[in-house]
Amino acid sequence: MTKDHSKKYNDLTNLMNRLGTRIPETMIAFDSLHKASINEGVLSSKTKELIALGIAITVRCDGCIAFHVHDALASGATSEEILETIGVAVLMGGGPAVVYGCEAMEALDQYIVLERNNDNG
Numbered sequence: 001m002t003k004d005h006s007k008k009y010n011d012l013t014n015l016m017n018r019l020g021t022r023i024p025e026t027m028i029a030f031d032s033l034h035k036a037s038i039n040e041g042v043l044s045s046k047t048k049e050l051i052a053l054g055i056a057i058t059v060r061c062d063g064c065i066a067f068h069v070h071d072a073l074a075s076g077a078t079s080e081e082i083l084e085t086i087g088v089a090v091l092m093g094g095g096p097a098v099v100y101g102c103e104a105m106e107a108l109d110q111y112i113v114l115e116r117n118n119d120n121g
Contacts, residue, residue, distance in 0.1 A: 005107035006114055008066040038071075046075040050085045057086060057100045058093035065100060069107040073115070082108050 020027035038048050049072035056064030072082055086101040093100070 002106065003062070003103065005066040005069065005103075005110050008063060009070050012063045012067065044075075046072065046077050046081075049075050050077055050081060053082065053104060054085050054089040054092070057089035057097050057104055060096060060100050062100075062103065065104050066107055069104055070111060073108075073111055079108060079112065 016027065020031075038045050038052075043051075049068055053065065053068035053072055056068050069082060072085075083105070086104050089104075090097045090101050
């Protein structure tokens with residue numbers, strides 16, 4: 001069964017916003033940590049998103065995969081860079097990472113189709 005990664009991304013964004021109304025200090029701190037970690041530095045934001053994607057695959061986090069494929073593309077990563085990141089995650093995570101690497105590839109394909117549709121319509 002194909003997962004809708006864009007829907008997962010949007011659903012989680014909404015849920016995290018709701019969580020932020022219930023535990024605002026924690027979510028404000030998490031948002032600050034995220035921004036500080038992903039901001040341009042010695043490593044580019046794109047590289048950091050690719051690292052986060054590789055970790056998401058190896059720890060088997062569906063939501064993280066949806067987010068970091070999305071954000072890697074938004075930060076300028078190419079399909080080829082994302083696919084190489086999946087390969088490194090498979091190296092480090094073995095068989096389970098192959099399964100979640102397939103999920104990341106599926107997310108990539110879905111986001112690419114959405115981007116093309118948005119550009120054409």
